[in-house]
Amino acid sequence: LTANTTYEFKVKAKDASGNTSGFSNTVRVTTKEATDTEAPSVPTNLSASNVEETSLSLSWGASTDNVGVTVYDVYQGNVKITSVSSTSYNVTGLTANTTYEFKVKARDAAGNTSGFSNTVSVTTKEGSITDICEGVQTWVSGVSYAIGERVIYRGYVYERTTNGWIKLGKCNASLCEGVDTWVSGVRYKIGDQVIYRGNLWERRATRWILVSSCSEQANKFDLVAPPQRMSTYPNPVRGNILNIVFNPSQGATYSIYNLLGKVVSSGPFKSTVQIDHLQTGTYILKVTSDKTQHVTRFVKE
Template identity: 35%
Template sequence: MVHCVTQQQPMAGVVVGDTQAPTAPTNLAAAGTTATATNLAWTAATDNIGVTAYDVYQGATLKATVTTTSYSVTGLTASTAYSFTVKAKDAAGNVSGASNAVSVTTTAATDTQAPTAPTNLAASGTTATATNLAWTAATDNIGVTAYDVYQGTTLKATVTTTSYSVTGLTASTAYSFTVKAKDAAGNISGASNIVNVTTLAATTTAYCASKGTDASGEVIANVDFASIYNFSTATVGYENFTSVSTDIAKGTSYSITITPQWFYGTYAEGYAVFIDYNNDGDFTDAGEKVFTKSATTASYVTGNITIPTTATTGSTRMRVAMKYNGIPTACETFSYGQVEDYTVNITASSTVRMSSSEPIATKKETSLTVYPNPASSEIAIEGVSNDSTVEIYNRNGQLVKTVDLKSNGNKISVSDLLSGIYIVKCFDTTYKTVKTTKLIKK
C-alpha cells in the first residue's frame, strides 16, 4: 500500500513565523504648512522581511495608511496646533513603535472674501436736524465686524450694530445714505441700497416759559446726564442750553446728578426734570415729569431716568429746574432759583453713543467716597480700583488737577486748591465706570 502525504503551502503574501516588528520610522518632519494642510515626510523603517506600509497618526487618531515615506495632510483648521507620528508595519501585521512626534501649527486663514452688502436700509424719525438709519445685517464667510455709514460719498461713522442715528443735519435739505459691511481682514462689501432723506423745515417749538425771578443767591452749577456734563455759574433765572445735547436710548436707564451753587449761604432747594417724550411742545403728558426731589440742602441730588419705549424718536426738549424751598412745575415762574433747557435725541436702544470726550466704553455715574470732606490738605478716595484716574474741576468747569491712583495710591493732596466747591470725577478702567462726587475745600 502506498501512503501519499500532502504538504500544505503558506497563503500567498503571508510570511509564516515572522514575529519581528519593523524599526520605528525616524526623522519625521513637516513642511509647507498652510492654514488647512501640511506635508509629512520621514526616513524609511527597516524590517527582517520587509516593510509593507506606514500608519500616519494625527494625535491618537489614525489619519491614513500609505506605502510611501510621505503624506499630505489636508482638512486642518487655521491657527490650530496638531501633533503627528508614524508607525511602520510588515506583511505579518507586526507594527513598529511610533516615530518622533512632529508638532505643527497651521497658519492664520487668508480671508479675501468680502461680506455681502447690507440690505433694506431705511430711515425713520427724520427731524430738521437728525434721522435714524437701520438695515438688515450682512453675512461673511468668517464674520462681519463693522459697518461704515456713508452720507453721500463721505464716511459718516463706523458702527458695530445695524442702526445709526445721524445728527447735525441741516433743515429742509436732501441727503442720501448708504452702508457697507467689512470683516476683520479689511474686506469691504458693496454698498447697500441708497436711502434718500429730506430733513424737515426748521421750526421753533414754543415751550412754556419758566424761570426764577432772582438767581443772585442760588443757581444750578452742574447738570450731569448721559453725555451732558454742563457747568454754569450765570446768575440769571433761565439759561438756554438747547445747543447742548445727548443721545438717549429707548428702554435704557440713565442717572442724573444736579449740583446747586449758593453764594450767600446754604438754602433748601427742590428739583424737577421734564422731558417732552412725544415732542409735542409741552411737558404735560403722562410720564414727562421724569425726576423730582423735595427741598434739601444736600450738596447735590441724583436719581435715575428710564426712557420709555413709546417715546418719539428724534430730538426733543429736556428742562431742569431748581426752586427754593419747593418742587418746581414745568411752566412756573418762582421767586428764587433757576431753570435750564437742554436737547436730547431719543434713539433706538442699540444706537446710543457716548460723547467723544468719554474715555470709557461704559458710562455709569455713581457716588464714591472722598474723605475728609470738607478737606484742607489731603483727601482719600474709596469706591474705585487703583487703576483709576481722578480729575478735579472747579465750579467753572475748569480742570484743575489730574491724579493717577496707580502711581499715587488713594491719597491726593488738595492743599494747592483754593477754598470752594469742586467736582471730583474718577475714571475707573478696571470696572469701566465713571464716578462723580463733590468736594468742599476749606
C-alpha cells in the first residue's frame, strides 16, 4: 500500500460450486504517514563576502532532500548562531581584526540534518572605532537578537551571548577608558581587556586580539600582543572537557601527567582535550612549542 492513503475493503464467500455470497460490510482505512529518515545533502560552496569590521555576508549552495529542506543551521565555530530558510545570512556583532570560522548544516521537517558544509575562515577588517557605541543600533522591544549582536540600551552597549546580555561599556567614552595596563605575571581570563603599547587588547580563547588604538598618537600598526601565559578553564574541571588557553606554534604537542609522573594523555596540541578517562585529582599539563615547554596545573573534580 501507499503511505498516508485511504483504502476501502469488503469480502465475499464462495463455495466449491462457485456460488458466492453478497458483500460483507465495507471497512475504510487510512495508512500511516511515512517516516522520513533521509537526511538532506550537504550544503556546498560556503563563502563569505562584504567583510567589514563587525559584519560579513555568508552564502552557500542549496541542499536537496527526498521531502524538502526546511532550514539551514549556521554555526560560528562550534556554536549554532541562527537558523534560516534561505541560502544566505548576514552576520553582525563581530569584532574588528578578528578571525572567525563558519559552517552550515541543512535540516528537514523531520529533524534529519546533513553533514557540515565546508568551513570558511574570515578575518574582519581592522577597526578604527574609538567609541564603543559607534554604529550600534538602539535596542528594540520584541526583536529576537542573535548571539553576538550588540545594542544600545540606556546609554550603554550590550552584547547578546549564550548566557544572556553582557554590558560592554558606556557610550561616548573611549574604549580604553577605565582599562588597566597589562601587568606581567597576571593570569588573565577570556574576555579581560588590557592596554599594551598604547593599544587596547582583549583576551580570547587562544590569543590576544587587537580591539582599538587608545589615541591618535598610538601606533595602531604595532601589533605586538601582550605576552601570554598558558592557562586552563574551567579549573577545577567539573565536566569532561579541558580548555587550554594558549596559542602555540605549528606542530606543538601536549602531555598530561598525574602526580606520579605518568603520562595519562598526549598528542598534537588542541584547544580542547577530552578528559573523561581521568580520575578525580590534580594533573600537570605540559605543552611543547618551539622546543620550549609551558607547564600549568589543573584539578579534575
